Amino acid sequence: MALMPVDTALAEILADLDPLPAETVAIGEADGRVLAAALSARRSQPEADMSAMDGYAVASDALPGLPARLRVIGTSAAGHPFQGRVGAGEAVRIFTGALVPAGADTVVIQENTSRDGDDVTLIAATGAGRNVRLAGFDFAAGGLLLPAGHRLDARSLMLAAAGNLAELPVRRRPRIAILQTGDELVRPGDATGAASEVVVSNVYGLAALCRAAGAHVDDLGLVRDDMDATRSAVRDAASRGYDILVTSGGASVGEHDLIAPALRAEGIALSVHKIALRPGKPLMFGRRADLRVLGLPGNPVSAYVCALLFLVPLVNALQGAAPGPNRRPARLAAPVRANDGRRDYMRARTTPSADGGLAVAPFATQDSAMLSVLAQADCLLIREPNAPPGEPGDGCEIIPFNA
Ligand SMILES: Nc1nc2c(c(=O)[nH]1)N[C@H]1C(S)=C(S)[C@@H](COP(=O)(O)OP(=O)(O)OC[C@H]3O[C@@H](n4cnc5c(N)ncnc54)[C@H](O)[C@@H]3O)O[C@H]1N2
Ligand code: MOO
Numbered sequence: 334m335a336l337m338p339v340d341t342a343l344a345e346i347l348a349d350l351d352p353l354p355a356e357t358v359a360i361g362e363a364d365g366r367v368l369a370a371a372l373s374a375r376r377s378q379p380e381a382d383m384s385a386m387d388g389y390a391v392a393s394d395a396l397p398g399l400p401a402r403l404r405v406i407g408t409s410a411a412g413h414p415f416q417g418r419v420g421a422g423e424a425v426r427i428f429t430g431a432l433v434p435a436g437a438d439t440v441v442i443q444e445n446t447s448r449d450g451d452d453v454t455l456i457a458a459t460g461a462g463r464n465v466r467l468a469g470f471d472f473a474a475g476g477l478l479l480p481a482g483h484r485l486d487a488r489s490l491m492l493a494a495a496g497n498l499a500e501l502p503v504r505r506r507p508r509i510a511i512l513q514t515g516d517e518l519v520r521p522g523d524a525t526g527a528a529s530e531v532v533v534s535n536v537y538g539l540a541a542l543c544r545a546a547g548a549h550v551d552d553l554g555l556v557r558d559d560m561d562a563t564r565s566a567v568r569d570a571a572s573r574g575y576d577i578l579v580t581s582g583g584a585s586v587g588e589h590d591l592i593a594p595a596l597r598a599e600g601i602a603l604s605v606h607k608i609a610l611r612p613g614k615p616l617m618f619g620r621r622a623d624l625r626v627l628g629l630p631g632n633p634v635s636a637y638v639c640a641l642l643f644l645v646p647l648v649n650a651l652q653g654a655a656p657g658p659n660r661r662p663a664r665l666a667a668p669v670r671a672n673d674g675r676r677d678y679m680r681a682r683t684t685p686s687a688d689g690g691l692a693v694a695p696f697a698t699q700d701s702a703m704l705s706v707l708a709q710a711d712c713l714l715i716r717e718p719n720a721p722p723g724e725p726g727d728g729c730e731i732i733p734f735n736a
Contacts, residue, residue, distance in 0.1 A: 336607050336608055336609035336610075336614065336674070336675065337605060337606075337607065337608045337609065338608070338609050338676070338718075339608055339609060339610050339642065339676045341608075342605045342608045342610075342616065342618070342643065343642065343643060343646060343656075345604050345605050345618060346605065346618050346625075346627070346643050346646070346647055347646065347647065347650050347656060350647075350650055350651065352369070352504050352650070352651060352652060352653035353504050353505040353506075353507060353576065353651050353652065354504070354505050355369030355370065355502050355503065355504060355505070356369075356502075356503060356504075356505050357500045357501070357502055357503075358500065358501060358503055359499065359500055360490060360493060360494055360498060360499055360500065360501055363485050363490060363493075363501045363503060364485060364486070364487075364490060365484065365485065365486070365545075365547050366484070366485050366501070366503035366504070366506075366547060366652075367482060367483070367484050367485070367503055367504050367547060367649075367652035367653055367654045368479055368480070368481050368482065368483045368484075368485065368501065368502065368503060368504075368653075369481060369502040369503055369504050369653065370481050370502045371477055371478075371479065371480050371481050372477070372478040372479045372493055372496065372498060372501065373475055373476065373477060373478060373496075374472045374473065374474055374475060374476050374478050374496035374497070375474065375496055375497035375498060376474050376496065376497045377468055377469040377472065377473045377474045378469070378470075378471040378472050378495050378496070379466055379468060379469075379470070379471070380468060381432050381433075381468050382432065382433040382465050382466065382467050382468055383430060383431065383432055383433065383465070383466045384409070384427045384428065384429055384430065384431050384432075384433055384440045384464060384465060384466075385429060385440070385464045385465065385466050386429055386440055386442045386443075386464040387427070387428050387429050387442065387443050388427060388440045388441045388442040388443045388444075388445070388446065388464065389403070389405070389424040389425065389426060389427060389440065389441045389443070389446055389453055389455070390409065390415075390419060390424065390425045390427040390433050390434055390437035390439070390440050391403060391419060391423070391424045391425075391437055391439060391440075391441060391455070391459070392419055392420070392421065392423075392436050392437055392438060392439075393438050393439045393459055393460055393461040393463075394438075394461070395420070395421035395422070396455065396459070397422070399455065399456065399457070399458060400454050400455060400456050401454065401455045402452055402453075402454045403422055403423055403424040403452065403453055403454075403455065404422060404423050404424070404451060404452060405423075405424050405425070405426055405448075405451050405452065405453050406419070406423045406424070406425060407425050407426070407434075408425065408426045408427070408428075409425050409426070409427045409428070409431040409432055409433070409434055410427075410428045410431050411428060411429065411430035411431050412431075413431070414431065414432040414434070415427075415431075415432075415434040416434075417434065417435075418434065418435040418436040419434050419435070419436035419437040420436055423436075424441075424453050424455075425437060426453075427440055433465050438461045438462060438465065439459045439460060439461055439462060439463045439464065439465060440459075440463065440464035440465055441455050441457070441459050441463075441464075442464060445457035445459075471495070472492075472495075472496065478492055478493060478496050478498075479492065479493065481653065482653045482654050482655065483654075484547070484652075484654055485501070485503070503652075504547075504651070504652040504653050506547055506548055506549045506652075507543075507547070507548040507549070507576045507577060507647075507648050507651040507652065508548070508549050508551075508574065508575045508576050508577075509543050509548045509549065509550045509551070509575060509576065509577045509578075509579060509648070510550075510551050510553045510570040510573065510575045510577070510578050510579065511535075511536050511539055511540060511550060511551070511552055511553060511579045511580075511581070512553050512554070512556050512566050512567070512570065512578070512579070512580045512581070513533050513535055513536055513554075513555050513556065513580075513581045513582060513631075514555075514556045514557075514558060514563060514580060514581065514582040514583040514591070514592065514631070515531065515555070515557075515558060515582045515583065515631060516557055516558045516589075517529055517530060517531045518530075518531055518532075518533045518555050518582075519531070519532055519533070520532070520533060520555075521533070521534075521537075533555065534633050534704060535581040535582075535629070535631070535633055535636040535637075536552050536581070538633070538636070538637050538640070539579060539581070539629075539636065539637075539640050539644065540552060542637075542640050542641065542644065542645055543640075543644065543645070543648055546645050546648040546649055546652075547648065547649075547652055547654075548577075548648045551575075553566065553569075553570055554566075558583065558589040558591060559591075560591055560594070560595060560598075563583070563591045563592065563595040564595045564598055564599055567580075567595055567596060567599045567601075567626075568599055571599065571601075571621065571624055575624065576623065576624070576625065576651060577624075577625050577626070577627060577644070577647060577648070577651075578624060578625070578626045578627070579626075579627050579628075579629060579640075579644060580592050580596075580626070580627070580628045580629065581629045581630070581631055581636050582629075582630070582631030583628075583631065584615035584616070584617060584628050584629065584630045584631065585615045585630065585631075586615075590615075592617065592628045593606060593617055593628065596617070596619055596626055596628065597619075599621070600621050601619040601620065601621045601624070601626050602619050602620060602621070603617050603618065603619040604618060604619060604620070605617055605618035605619075606618075609674055609675045609676055609718055610638075610639075610642075610675055610676055610678070611675040611676070611677045611678070611701075612630070612632060612634050612635035612638050612639075612678070612699075612701035613629075613630055613635045613636075613638050613639040613642070613678075613701075614630070614635075614675065615628075615630045615635075616628065616629060616630065616639050616643065618643070625647065627639075627643060627644055627647070629644075630701075632701040632702050633701075633702060633704050633707070634680070634700075634701040634702065634703060634704065634706075634707050635701045637707060638678050638713065641658060641713075641732070641734075642658065642678070645657065645658065646658070657736075658732045658736065659732070659736055660715065660730040660731065660732060661691070661730065661731050661732070661733055661736070662690065662691075662728060662729075662730060662731075663683060663686075663690060663691040663692065663693040663712075663714075663728075663729055663730065663731045664686055664688075664690060664691070664692050664693070664725075664726055664727065664728060664729065665692070665693060665694075665723050665724065665725050665726065665727045665729050666684065666686075666692035666693055666694040666725055667694040667695065667725060668722065668723060668724055668725060669695060669714075669716065669722065669723040670722055671719075671720065671721055671722045672716040672717065672718060672719060672720040673718070673719070674718050674719060675718060676715065676716065676717055676718050677699075677715070677716035678713040678714070678715060678716075678732070679695040679696070679699055679713065679714040679715075679716060680695065680696050680699060680703075680706050680707055680709075680710035680713065680714075681693045681694060681695040681696065681710055681711075681712050681713065681714040681731065682694055682696070682709065682710055682711055682712070683711055683712055683731065683733070691731070693712065693714050693729060693731050695714050696709070696710065710734070711733065711734055711735065712731040712732060712733045712734055713731060713732045713734075714729060714730075714731050715729070715730045715731065715732065716729075
C-alpha cells in the first residue's frame with residue numbers, strides 16, 4: 334500500500350475543524366492562551382501629551398533666544414498635572430510621565446538648564462515636540478491591538494494591559510489524554526534492572542509539547558499489550574470528554590500492535606495510517622464525533638517528531654492559532670545522502686554561518702530510539718522524498734526546536 338504523504342496526512346488531521354469555544358480569562362491568567370477575538374484598545378496611550386524626560390515644559394515658539402531666562406510657574410509630575418497654561422517667558426518644572434501643560438509643546442531636559450530660585454535658564458536649543466510623547470502615539474482608543482488567533486506572550490500581555498483590558502477572550506484549552514502501551518514499560522524510577530524493561534519517556538515529552546501549546550494534559554497511564562485492556566482504556570478515555578486522545582506504541586504491524594484494531598473496534602474511523610515519513614511511518618489518525626485520536630509510534634524519537642509535526646499543529650488549530658511548525662532556510666554544513674521515498678526529518682544541529690544564516694549538520698546516527706541524539710539536536714533537517722544527495726553549502730530547510 335502506498336504511504337500517505339506527510340502534507341496529506343496533516344491536511345487530513347486538520348480537516349473539518351472548528352476552533353474550541355471562547356471563554357474569558359483574567360489578564361493575569363492569560364499567558365500562553367490564544368485570542369478568540371481581536372483586541373481593541375479601551376484607551377489611548379498616552380491619553381494626552383506626556384513628557385518623556387525630566388526637565389522644563391515650554392512653548393517652543395515663545396523662546397526669546399539662548400540663553401533664555403524663564404519664570405517657573407508650577408510643577409507637573411506623573412499623576413499630578415499642572416492645571417494652568419504656559420505662556421511666553423514661562424516654564425513648568427516637569428517630570429517623566431507627567432502631562433505636558435497647555436501652552437507648552439516641548440520639554441527641555443534639566444541637564445540643558447540652570448535653575449536659580451523661581452527662574453530657569455535654558456542653555457540649549459529645542460524644537461516643537463522634542464521629548465514629548467503625543468496623545469495616542471503608541472495606540473489610539475478603539476484601534477486594533479492584537480488579532481484573533483494570536484498567542485498571548487509577555488509582550489502582548491503588556492500591550493493588552495496598557496490598553497485597559499482586564500479580561501481577555503481566549504479559546505478553551507484543548508483537553509488531551511495520553512495512553513502509553515507496551516508490556517515492557519515501567520515508570521521512571523521503577524526500573525528494577527530486568528533486561529526487558531523499557532522506561533517510559535514519551536508521555537513526558539508529549540505532555541510538555543502540548544502544555545507549551547496551551548493544552549491541558551492528563552497522563553492516563555500504561556496499558557498492557559492486550560486487546561481487552563487496550564479497548565477498555567480507549568473507551569474510558571473516549572467517555573471523558575477529551576478533545577484529543579493520544580496513544581503511543583503498538584502502532585506497527587506486529588501481533589502485539591493492537592492500537593489500530595482496538596480503535597476501529599471502538600468505532601474510531603482511521604483516515605490516516607502509515608505515512609511517507611521517517612521517523613514516524615506508523616502514525617495513525619482517526620475521529621469519532623468530536624474526539625480526535627492520534628496514534629503515535631512507540632519509538633521515542635518517532636513519537637516526538639510526530640507530536641511536533643501533527644499533535645502540536647492540531648492543538649494550535651483547535652485554539653484558532655496558526656498550526657505550524659514553520660520551516661526556516663539553512664545551508665548544509667555536511668554532505669547528505671540521496672533520500673528514499675519517505676520525507677526524512679533528521680536530527681541536526683545548527684551553527685551560525687559566514688553569510689549570517691544557519692549552517693546545519695545532521696547527526697551521524699539517526700536511529701529513532703536515540704534520545705541522547707534528540708536531546709543534543711536543536712532542529713530537524715528536512716529531506717524531501719527522493720531528494721538527490723546534498724553537498725555542504727546547498728540550501729535546505731529546517732524546523733528549529735526553539736522557534
Ligand atoms: N515489520 C515491521 N516492523 C516495524 C515497522 C514496519 O513497518 N514493519 N515499522 C517500524 C517503525 S518505523 C517504527 S517507528 C516502530 C514503531 O512501532 P510501534 O508503534 O508498534 O512501537 P512499539 O513496538 O510499541 O515500540 C517501539 C519501541 O519503543 C519503545 N516504547 C514504546 N512505548 C514507549 C514509551 N511510552 N516510552 C519510551 N519508549 C517506548 C518500545 O519499548 C520499543 O522499544 O515499529 C517498527 N517496526
Ligand atoms: O519510522 Mo520509525 O518511526 O523508523 O522509527
